[in-house]
Amino acid sequence: MSSPEASDTEAASSTLSIGGEEQSTSTSIPSTSSSPILPSATSSDLPPSPTSKTAQLSPSERSGAASKLKDEGNQLFLKHDYEGAKVAFGKAIALDPSVPQFWSNRAACELKLEQHGLAIEDATKAICLDASFAKAYYRRASAFLSILDPKSALPDLRRVAQLEPNNKTIRGQVDATTKLLRRQQFEKAIVKQDGPKAWQRALETLRENLPTVHVEEGYEGPKLKEGPFAKEGDDPNAVGPFLGAIDQDFIDKMIEWFKDGKRLPMRYAWQIMLGAQREFLKEGTIVDYTVPEGQTIDVIGDTHGQYYDLLNLLSKTGRPSNTHALLFNGDAVDRGSWSCEVVLTILAYKWLYPKTCFFNRGNHETHDMNTVYGFEAECKAKFNEMTYKVFTDVFVSLPLATLITASKPAIPGSELPSGSSKAQREPILFDGGIKRFFVVHGGLFAQDGVTLDNIRAVNRFAAGGQPPNSGIMHDMLWADPCAANGRAPSKRGVGYGFGPDISKAWCTLNKITAVFRSHEVRQAGYDEEHEGLICTVFSAPNYCDQGANEGAFARVDERGTYVFHKYTAVPHPNLPPMYYSNQGGMRGMLS
Incomplete structure (x- = not known):
């Protein structure tokens, strides 16, 4: 776990795939048709007003106190106390609102708290204070992506790539975000085809007992009851002809099967869903x-x-x-x-x-x-x-x-x-x-x-x-x-x-x-x-x-x-x- 002071792009240890881009045009995504409605900060989100004691501090004393609060916020962040860290960074902002790192760090807390609208506001403030602050652009892009707005995220990611030209991770993120945006735009433009839905196609596949849903030989996991005896009206647990029935014994065994890290055959997954x-x-x-x-x-x-x-x-x-x-x-x-x-x-x-x-x-x-x-x-x-x-x-x-x-x-x-x-x-x-x-x-x-x-x-x-x-x-x-x-x-x-x-x-x-x-x-x-x-x-x-x-x-x-x-x-x-x-x-x- 890294503090907000660490470089997001260097400290990140995982990658995010947008649902498997190799099939980027095969399913439908509702587009985000408009920019998000951003909140006005509530009283709990605004920096606290300076007390009479802090108001008497000299500029250097205020700067030193704000720096200590920043360090306190970093430690709270490392302990996963994101609310506490946000408060600490807010106090630092109250003492010295001219430091872009304070705003960016608070945005990092807001990302963890899923307050993405506020994170966009705070990251934007940091960018206004320092137009070359890569982490602020990165955090704002993260917030836009979190609310499914890759169109707004992409310019920020491209700006980070300009500021950090040797950062291969960022280049990968630009590519992935570009693919997501193209996928949204493509699927918004295509005419929806009439025809059976996926669940109807699955139902027909099961009814016809096609090879694609045969259970593999040697499978030793839980098994649903199957066969034409499970017809509608015959068994209250049946979902239709040839689709089987479920009982508590199957669920108990399935739970243990999952606990051991094993997977159900696709046939049984479809039967459960249907x-x-x-x-x-x-x-x-x-x-x-x-x-x-x-x-x-x-x-x-x-x-x-x-x-x-x-x-x-x-x-x-x-x-x-x-x-x-x-x-x-x-x-x-x-x-x-x-x-x-x-x-x-x-x-x-x-x-x-x-x-x-x-x-x-x-x-x-x-x-x-x-x-x-x-x-x-x-x-x-x-x-x-x-x-x-x-x-x-x-x-x-x-x-x-x-x-x-x-x-x-x-x-x-x-x-x-x-x-x-x-x-x-x-x-x-x-x-x-x-x-x-x-x-x-x-x-x-x-x-x-x-x-x-x-x-x-x-x-x-x-x-x-x-x-x-x-x-x-x-x-x-x-x-x-x-x-x-x-x-x-x-x-x-x-x-x-x-x-x-x-x-x-x-x-x-x-x-x-x-x-x-x-x-x-x-x-x-x-x-x-x-x-x-x-x-x-x-x-x-x-x-x-x-x-x-x-x-x-x-x-x-x-x-x-x-x-x-x-x-x-x-x-x-x-x-x-x-x-x-x-x-x-x-x-x-x-x-």
Whole structure:
């Protein structure tokens, strides 16, 4: 791990491939049609005002104090305390805003915190102070790429190449970014061909039992039941003629097979995807679930390809069953290097327990994110391009939200623990004194008055199923809560932030007790914001092996009482995050 003072291009130890450029025109990427909406820094992001004590310092004393703060920030950065490092660099900026390194270092923290919009602002300030500062251009390019804007990143990378003409790594990154941009432009220009979708072609291939999906001789792993006996109407777990059926024994063996680093035959991967998809296609944009008496449902946040942490999590929640529900709230893939294993496990449970295993779509269950953040490259490495396309079709079929409703009236707030949030103690109730919860990956909306009926009416399959750049679906995948009232562009550079007043108005309008969402790292694995109306749940501990955060899940019972359970990361094989995507030309560009 390098401090922000180290050269990004020299210190980077990994490379980023854009989904395998050798097939750069074979799949579709929604283009980033406009520049990102950049945030105005909030009060927490602005440099602190000089105190009376610091105001009395001489210029040399201020410079010395700022330098010490920079060193403090570097040490905090090395310890993965990116919030603390950002604060330290902010204090250094307050003492001496003329030093470009302070702004660039804070941008490095913001990249780690996925505050890409703020990173662009700070890197731009550094460039204004020093037009030859290569690291600032590099960090701004990294931020643009992180929000899928290679068109804006490319000039910055070319500028770095001019400043560092002997840097081979940068030349590779320029080439990779150029290919990504050309791929976007090409696929935007081509006319979409009519014909069967990837999942339909996969279904037909399985039905015809073509050689491409034969299981290799000598395969000793878990096996699905197969044969014409598994027909629709004959077996509730069947997905169609000749496609087989799943049971718990298969899933248990599959989990152990994955733990040992082994892969399923492509045939079984397709069967699992198609079996789960059949269930998703029966569900609306919002899935309704009422917690039965004596049962609970666990809400799980981002897992991001961290398979061994997922298994640890399931040991705490318990697996899905006919009497225990799990809800995975998006972002199962990307970043972590076991995304195929994570999502196949979730899909297998969905196939087996369609009424108690739920999977909301996250912003990373989208083609454009998968292309940049690793899932496409991983899927092609472990299976092939066709399998990736089937995954893409399955992601399109995912619901966007789940509405959890208690089956019994709420416990009086006076009987809850004293530390319970206001949303729990003084809840907004549905008819009959019932609590209910809206579970969505991102957050609330850029416009007032959005109702549950408006959300149910969203056609999640429109425009090929890839999210638009604005509107209800976009907000559900991208929005973040913020501390100030009202709305403002998000720190991440995509979507909007919504304040406590927005949350209260929306929950009151729709009779929602609280919103469970994910999408952002929380050091404790969860956070109750806006007086508990917004509950963030993040389930990938030690995120990307450098977050040092805990993971958490929320358990909701029949009365709508909920508790959070935390856990820490577990060891995993020596494979770094984004391993498969890091085999191409974009060394070190994405964290």
